[in-house]
Amino acid sequence: MFHAEHPDGQVVRREHDLLGEKDIPVDAYYGIHTMRARENFSLSGLPSHPRLIEAIALVKKAAAEANMELGFLDKEIGAAISQAASEVMAGQFSDQFIVDALQGGAGTSTHMNVNEVLANRACELIGAQKGDYHRVHPLEHVNLGQSTNDVYPTGLRIAAIWLIRSLCDACAQLQEELQAKEREFAGVIKVGRTQLQDAVPVLLGQEFGAYAQAVARDRWRLYKAEERLRQVNLGGTAIGTGLNADIRYIHLVNEKTRRFAGVGIARAEDMVDATQNADVFVEVSGLLKALAVNLTKICNDFRLLASGPYAGLGEIRLPEKQAGSSIMPGKVNPVIPEAVNQAAFHVMASDMAITLAAQAGQLELNAFLPLLAHHLLGSIGILTNAAKSLAFSCIQGISACPERCQALLLGSGATATALAPHIGYDKATELARMAYHSGRTIEKIALEENILTAEELAAILRPQAMTRPGRGK
Template sequence: MRLEKDLLGEREVPASVYYGIHTLRALENFPLSDYKVSYTLIKAITLIKKAAAEVNAELGHLAKDKAQSIAVAADEVINGKWRDQFVIDALQGGAGTSTNMNVNEVLANRAIELLGGQRGDYDLVHPLNHVNMHQSTNDVYPTALRIAAIWLLKPLSEGCAALQASLQAKEAEFAGVIKVGRTEMQDAVPVMLGQEFSAYAGAVARDRWRLHKVEERLRQAALGGTAIGTGLNADKKYIFMVNDRVRQYAGIGLARAENMIDVIQNADVFVEVSGLLKALAVNLGKCAHDLRLLSSGPRAGLGEIRLPERQAGSSIMPGKVNPIIPEAINQVAFHVMASDMAIAMAAQSGQLELNPFMPLIAHHLLESLTVLTNAVTVFNEFCIQGITADAQRCQALLEGSQVSVTALVPHIGYDLASKVARRALETGVTVRQAALELAVLPEPRIDAILDPRAMTRPGIAGAQK
């Protein structure tokens, strides 16, 4: 054990760990869940620490050997080393101070080792005086969250692009499969199966565009704003230089915010991003619901499409295969929508110059980005790409339905068309046969009007030229 002290007194810290007394207290104070702080967020904070150490050395505020050791330690963390040292619960009080201190202490103790000292010898490298120089949790944490979110947006956008491409491929593959279109779970008018998939592709395309545009909102950084955005205790040159250095290392177009007070106290940008993630979740969930319905059966349901069989579906019913991938996507959608509500509540609950609920926002936002990225890949590769159509089943349901009766309305009026529909339903004959029996039009005209494929295109089916 080693002895460390802080404002509240002294504590023994295991000699084997790189974190220190502040992290130890956080471990004791926040045994709230099994969730740990996102490592993507840890890497983003660590990147800021590296940039700050280098800039402070260049400005003469920090000894070069200390800055170099901090930078080396930071590179190790960014590359995944010492991951087991970031131990704090994702849900924590203090606006993220515990996470910031966890990073400060790990970097300080590793830097001490690199300089030949022993962990806990903070005269060599101090977590606050050196690693946290010219910084506050309040400017570092939200900036790191913006960086982490941008990093995670890219693979999500790429996954949406791949999903959109697969849906468009199915649109082309099913372009010739005609079927019953349904509204409010009732037979409506004919539609091509490919047209249904075109709607799914269009929704995902909008989501891609939204995610691309929202990244711009995340590029405003408040580094150097320190406690509340006024820049107290930060060298003016540092403020400009550290933002440039972080932008270089993060590989994204960060810009120093003109109003750092605004950026530090307001979390509405994260609500905006979360809202667009919710929109994607809604579209994925709706598509998944539809696929479960269209594939229901296999014999007593709609059965118009077949989903790839991924695993046995029941421990008691032999031969049953369930739509497990769409079901999983639905659950991801529910989860993301619930997270969006948590983010909104946390963002509006901030008071005055700081939002103390940033850890909750960070946890839910980064988790939503991660699970959605995984979900679109799973949906695409394990479900969409392997969907097949049962064209015969689609045709049989179409021929047995009354959906073609709508095409008669422009020619014979709504009331007479209703009589045709009612006669077909009550006598069990087709719409064509009912129309013939009621003699609403000559047979050639009825056949021209009731061409189901003509009903899937704009215009009046059977219109005489």
């Protein structure tokens, strides 16, 4: 290694690898492997997810501590690597992780980016210059007893668990806001609809209660998903057989990783299986897709229920967030549900990418984990933000329009079903058709035709009678 001035005036250091030499900015913490990856992969324009970098650095810290404890790594070097890893975990040097999220090599480039940043920071900590790999080497020291093929998927699983915990919290907040509206709207009766046609009466609170139940199921499924991600192949090295990793190291590095991560990870019973197969990520992605589906349904309903406000259903009002048109004065759009819809569509599309990446693995390794990681971690983050946005920027500010709900109910044929057990299906059908063609209400026609008395109608058409099991009285 030597320092020189580049033709453009930049001071550089020269590093070498199996392909030759390359100039690296003298102040950079990354090295030649990272630089080649930066040049090779200009695909998404996005870096690897920061929580993935944090999780990989955590694994590196655990490995350094385990190797020191077992006498495989000099204590000064190991302590410097461990401190460097802690700094990366705290968010330092984030501008040094420059490899594109989409890359060939099963994550090797991101892994090497972390190895080089830790090695060069460790060099500084022991008083050496960046690039002085005789003192701290990215592979011989930082990567001791490891491979991309066990470090990267372990980091991915840890990062996914961290993010899923935040998503579960967001789902809990969303559920609470929906349940608050369920209570608030418990007395608002309205038309229920099937196939977008008038059906039977329902309470607005019951509709919001159903939304809350759907989110509760998603929350439970995601909570249980953590169990699926806990089995890691750390210590399996290249293909899961553990070549070049001492058995004492394998046990110790998993123990330390579990403690540092605050996650109950465990070494997989079959590390070859855990190295070559990515089906667990497809399973977790499917749970994310299920949440995206439910969020889409809820947002679609909100947009319908709030449509108008004059020429639509107009049964609820969404909070007004911004002007809706550059040409139509006074227009306000349901922008939060629309945005959440788009987030959900993105997650559904990502599920397909994850599926394709997982099935494309061959023999002992899946080379497409970077694509899988990009979409899986991204989807969890997007859904977390979407759930929070829907809860606090939309649902919290929803108000009911009880007069509109009542008017639509009285003007519909929805009450005919409640009358059917008392006057017969055919007679109830006749009343519904007469109401439709005449513009009068079913109740008014029933009174005029002396089919039922006012007292009988009042008992049958009570909100409590029409929105609970039973025939009404």
